[in-house]
Amino acid sequence: MKIAVASGKGGTGKTTVAVNMALSVDFPVTLVDADVEEPNGIFFLPLTLEKSGDVSIREPVVNSSRCTSCGACAKACRFNAIAITPKGAMIFPELCHACGGCFMACREGAITERERVIGALSQGKAGNLTFIQGELNVGEALAPPVIREAKKRAEEASLIIIDSPPGTACPMVAAVGDADFVLLVTEPTPFGLNDLKLAVETVRTLSRPFGVVINRDGIGDEGVRDYCAREGIEIVGSVPDDRAVAEHYSRGIPAVVLSPDYKALFKEILRKAKEGISSKEDL
């Protein structure tokens, strides 16, 4: 069972929900920090991380002495990463998605591929919890390969929780695309609602079953609840705005450690997510 925790924007409490859910159960669980541009789940976990591997991509390199500027590679590139100049093809690594298309298209053998490390995976264990972190190297732009590799490491566990990158772009899609259930975390404010709507659109496009978790419930208005009611979206949980929790959070202490009530609250969110999956399977 794979549950992804996502949000339309950063800073809504996505990591809070993911970490607390992972810590609320007593059976084997794997938490994957797939927010690879800014992984911070480890900050709240009582374990040490050890590096378990590199993530690399195969990037194309042009040998300009063989290049005839024929343009076949640029035509094959769906990512606008190649321009043809009179001096040969020019590839922009920051736009390249390492798909290999140009390499296949070049008949002159002018494109070769070279491995480049773009990120790292690390891992740690504490009791029933396995934690996997993917991290994109500074200056790199291509998050999805790191996210995919981090997720691959989690294959066996019975419950996998994925802390997804914020937003609705490629990295978020790479993280939630194959989840059995997506929890969209939002704050009950007009800004939160705006970002939530974008995230809902994306998970609907991906046809993933999903539910909403309201974080810091009580700070805003009824907008998120009204929207969910109108759209027939289930609110699977709400985390109250609690001063004590916020203070401990800032020191890296998760809510479930503070009180058994929170443990029950996050366990209930998990249970609802599980129900959401099985009701989908019944259809």
Add this chain to the structure above:
Amino acid sequence: MKIALTAREKNIDTEMDPRFGRAPFFVVYDTEWGSYSFIDNEQNLNAAQGAGVQAAQNVVKTGADVLITGSCGPKAFRVLQTSGIDIVVGASGSIKEVIELYNKGELKAAQGPDVEGHWV
């Protein structure tokens, strides 16, 4: 010599487009014949990424010697520079006026890109 400019409309009396990657048209002025031609850049308007690179590619294809626009990012700049095209940034006014200014020698080629690139 051929001069390329970014255009909003297919009309040389209208304001040029200050954007490079996402300008809907390029106008190419041939100084030898005094003729204008318009080139579509429209497929780029909705490009998720790399609009600047492909716009630069479109300019290279026109055979222009100079590009005049409002601002130009680093990737497009490299493509144009490698292709031996001079780049003038910071221009504004109607297409006709800007070409006149250029012909009087009042617009100078830029040495580097004037805006940061966008990351996806």
